[in-house]
Amino acid sequence: MSDALRRWYIPDAFIPEESTAPAVSHESICVLNPTDDDAHVVITVYFADKEPERSDVVVVPARRDIHMRTIIPEQVGGLRLASGVPYGIQVEADADVQVQYSRLDSTQAAYTLMTAMPQPQ
Amino acid sequence: MSDALRRWYIPDAFIPEESTAPAVSHESICVLNPTDDDAHVVITVYFADKEPERSDVVVVPARRDIHMRTIIPEQVGGLRLASGVPYGIQVEADADVQVQYSRLDSTQAAYTLMTAMPQPQ
Amino acid sequence: MSDALRRWYIPDAFIPEESTAPAVSHESICVLNPTDDDAHVVITVYFADKEPERSDVVVVPARRDIHMRTIIPEQVGGLRLASGVPYGIQVEADADVQVQYSRLDSTQAAYTLMTAMPQPQ
Amino acid sequence: MSDALRRWYIPDAFIPEESTAPAVSHESICVLNPTDDDAHVVITVYFADKEPERSDVVVVPARRDIHMRTIIPEQVGGLRLASGVPYGIQVEADADVQVQYSRLDSTQAAYTLMTAMPQPQ
Numbered sequence: 001m002s003d004a005l006r007r008w009y010i011p012d013a014f015i016p017e018e019s020t021a022p023a024v025s026h027e028s029i030c031v032l033n034p035t036d037d038d039a040h041v042v043i044t045v046y047f048a049d050k051e052p053e054r055s056d057v058v059v060v061p062a063r064r065d066i067h068m069r070t071i072i073p074e075q076v077g078g079l080r081l082a083s084g085v086p087y088g089i090q091v092e093a094d095a096d097v098q099v100q101y102s103r104l105d106s107t108q109a110a111y112t113l114m115t116a117m118p119q120p121q
Numbered sequence: 122m123s124d125a126l127r128r129w130y131i132p133d134a135f136i137p138e139e140s141t142a143p144a145v146s147h148e149s150i151c152v153l154n155p156t157d158d159d160a161h162v163v164i165t166v167y168f169a170d171k172e173p174e175r176s177d178v179v180v181v182p183a184r185r186d187i188h189m190r191t192i193i194p195e196q197v198g199g200l201r202l203a204s205g206v207p208y209g210i211q212v213e214a215d216a217d218v219q220v221q222y223s224r225l226d227s228t229q230a231a232y233t234l235m236t237a238m239p240q241p242q
Numbered sequence: 243m244s245d246a247l248r249r250w251y252i253p254d255a256f257i258p259e260e261s262t263a264p265a266v267s268h269e270s271i272c273v274l275n276p277t278d279d280d281a282h283v284v285i286t287v288y289f290a291d292k293e294p295e296r297s298d299v300v301v302v303p304a305r306r307d308i309h310m311r312t313i314i315p316e317q318v319g320g321l322r323l324a325s326g327v328p329y330g331i332q333v334e335a336d337a338d339v340q341v342q343y344s345r346l347d348s349t350q351a352a353y354t355l356m357t358a359m360p361q362p363q
Numbered sequence: 364m365s366d367a368l369r370r371w372y373i374p375d376a377f378i379p380e381e382s383t384a385p386a387v388s389h390e391s392i393c394v395l396n397p398t399d400d401d402a403h404v405v406i407t408v409y410f411a412d413k414e415p416e417r418s419d420v421v422v423v424p425a426r427r428d429i430h431m432r433t434i435i436p437e438q439v440g441g442l443r444l445a446s447g448v449p450y451g452i453q454v455e456a457d458a459d460v461q462v463q464y465s466r467l468d469s470t471q472a473a474y475t476l477m478t479a480m481p482q483p484q
Contacts (some may be wrong), residue, residue, distance in 0.1 A: 004434060009461035011393035012478060014142065030132035032167055032209035046395055046428035064207030065132060065167035081367045088428030088461075098130035098209075100237060103476065107386070109331045110231030110473035113224065115133060116463060117237045120368035144349070151253035153288055153330035186288035186330030189279060219251035219330075221358060231352035231473045234345065236254060236359045265470070272374035272410055274451035305376060307409035307451030340451075341374035342479060352473035355466065357375060359479045 008091040008099040008118040013045070015071055016105045025083075029076070029091060030085040032065040032098040039095035043076055046088040055079045060097060111113040129212040129220040134166070135168040136192055136204040137226045144227040146204075150197070150212060153186040153219040160216035164197055167209040176200045181218060248362040250333040250341040255287070257313055257325040257345045265348040267325075271318070271333060274307040276341040281337035285318055288330040297321045302339060371462040371481040376408070378434055378446040379468045383439040386469040388446075392439070392454060395461040398472040402458035406439055409451040418442045423460060 016025035033039045039062075043055040055077025058068050068075040071083070082089070091099050102115040137146035154160045160183075164176040176198025181187050189196040192204070202208070212220050223236040258267035275281045281304075285297040297319025302308050310317040312323070323329070333341050344357040379388035396402045402425075404417040423429050426455025431438040434446070444450070454462050465478040 005151065007397075009395050009397070011395035011461050011463040012430065012465045013428075014430075024170055024418060028133060030207075030209065032130050032132035032211070034128075034130070034165075034167065034173075034211055044397075046397065046426060048429055050426060051352075052397075052426055063167060063173055064432065065134075065207070067135075067207040073434075079214060086393075086428070086430040088393065090395070090397055098132050098239075100132040102133045102235065103478075105474075105476060107353075108473040110229040111226075111234070111474045112233045112354065112473070113235040114224060114476040114478040115237050116478050117233040117239055118480055119240060119482060124362035128306060149254060149316055151328075152329065153251050153332070155249075155251070155286075155294075155332055184294055185290060185326070186255075187290055187326040188254065188256075219253050219360075219363075221253040223271045223356065223411075231350040231354070231471075232347075233354045233475065234347060234356040235359050236312065236345075236356040240361060270375060272449075272451065274372050274374035274453070276372070276407075276409065276415075276453055305409060306411060307376075307414055308411055308448040309375065309377075326447040340374050340481075344477065345376045349481070352471040352475070353468075354475045355468060355477040357466075357477040357479050359481055361482060 003093045003112050005094055006120040006121055010089040010101040010116060010118060013089045015081060016107050017084040018107040020106045020109040023111050025104060025106045027070045028067045030067045030100045031060045033062060033095060035061045036060045036062050037095055038062050039093050039097045042092045043079060044090040045079060048086060058093060062121045126213045126215055127241040129241055131210040131222040131237060131239060134208045134210045136202060137228050138205040139226045139228040140231040144232050146225060146227045148191045148224045149188045151188045151221045152181045153218060154181045154183060156216050157183045158216055159183050160214050160218045163213045164200060165211040166200060174200060247334045247336055250360040252331040252343040252358060252360060254320050255329045255331045257323060258349050259326040260349040261349045262351040264352050267346060267348045269312045269345045270309045272309045272342045273302045275302045275304060275337060277337050280304050280339055281335050281339045284334045285321060287321060287333040295321060302329055368455045368457055369483040371483055373452040373464040373468045373479060373481060375453045376450045377446060379470050380447040381470040383469045383472040386474050388467060388469045390433045390466045393430045393463045394423045395424045396425060398458050399425050399427050400458055402456050402460045405455045406442060407453040408442060416442060453459060
């Protein structure tokens with residue numbers, strides 16, 4: 001990772017414990033890389049009562065848009081996140097990418113969506 | 122399109138595959154043009170595994186507000202977007218317009234809404 | 243209204259035509275005035291196919307927070323807005339207030355919420 | 364609290380009066396503190412028809428992420444907030460934290476989520 005990092009924050013992250021089939025409750029960190037260079041992304045997760053954890057590097061290729069599900073470790077740089085635990089997310093990238101966070105909660109059969117668009121720091 | 126372009130990004134775009142009548146699942150790109158000049162808008166869509174696609178120019182007239190449904194090619198400059206495919210959106214405009222993205226997902230009869238307000242780059 | 247106006251925009255405004263009792267479908271323009279001076283707010287609404295309409299001045303008193311329902315003309319400076327019509331909103335204020343837009347859609351008994359936080363221009 | 368305060372605003376705050384078990388209707392003010400210093404947070408709530416109320420200091424420890432439920436006075440610096448009352452929130456902090464607001468409304472069994480990401484002032 002270079003020094004020219006940009007950072008985005010999602011203070012309200014949460015993986016619901018329950019799902020109603022066929023929709024699986026999940027969160028997505030969506031990264032759009034409109035540049036002509038691959039972007040290197042690192043995700044750090046923060047908790048209420050323990051030290052943060054940091055992912056391996058995730059590559060978002062040039063001119064691609066990736067939706068990473070936080071419940072799938074291979075999609076978030078190896079992080080193994082528990083459901084039912086409030087936490088927060090920091091996304092770092094070494095390129096001028098764009099970040100959005102969304103949650104689908106299917107605890108009830110009639111699932112609900114929410115989304116947030118953090119500004120880079 | 123002039124050189125003085127402004128750009129907005131929606132990394133989390135998705136057209137749900139299912140709908141429950143009478144509400145049709147859809148996304149809208151909403152553009153408000155408060156200026157006294159027509160705005161020329163181009164939409165570029167980014168995918169996980171293929172090159173981006175670029176729309177024809179869409180005119181948003183002076184002092185008008187347009188809600189463009191991504192599933193209707195005539196409303197998004199000829200783009201033919203598949204449902205069930207995660208993607209991302211770039212909106213370019215040559216005037217000082219305002220952009221908002223919303224999704225109505227009626228996969229379940231009790232549909233759900235989400236909306237995001239990107240900042241121009 | 244003074245010259246030192248700030249403006250906020252909500253490109254995706256819409257009053258649903260249907261409601262399921264007891265929840266009434268509605269939008270709210272929420273204005274928080276943390277200053278020690280009354281704020282004077284004017285709402286302009288933009289449409290797809292006709293000229294904008296402008297409200298009378300709405301006073302948001304010093305140190306107060308007001309949730310204005312767009313379907314109640316007395317709350318939005320006399321504007322009479324039709325349901326089922328896509329439109330957009332401009333909020334102008336002569337003080338350093340804060341603006342948020344939310345929609346409750348109870349077309350289905352299990353209603354859905356969305357909210358957006360525009361940045362001042 | 365130091366002089367170098369940052370402030371965030373949520374004009375649309377509201378605690379629904381009803382809940383459907385097992386999900387309790389609630390709002391959360393989520394604060395992520397990625398710095399190596401504890402942050403001191405004060406919450407001020409604004410109403411339509413009475414003077415604002417100010418909380419005691421809430422400490423958000425270094426490298427921690429806290430989800431504060433507005434209906435639990437111990438989590439919001441002693442504030443006792445009524446349900447069913449529209450209000451607005453100001454968050455002040457003396458460190459470079461990040462703030463997000465979310466609401467879960469379970470008035471209907473199929474609950475709905477909304478979230479907003481205010482920018483610091």
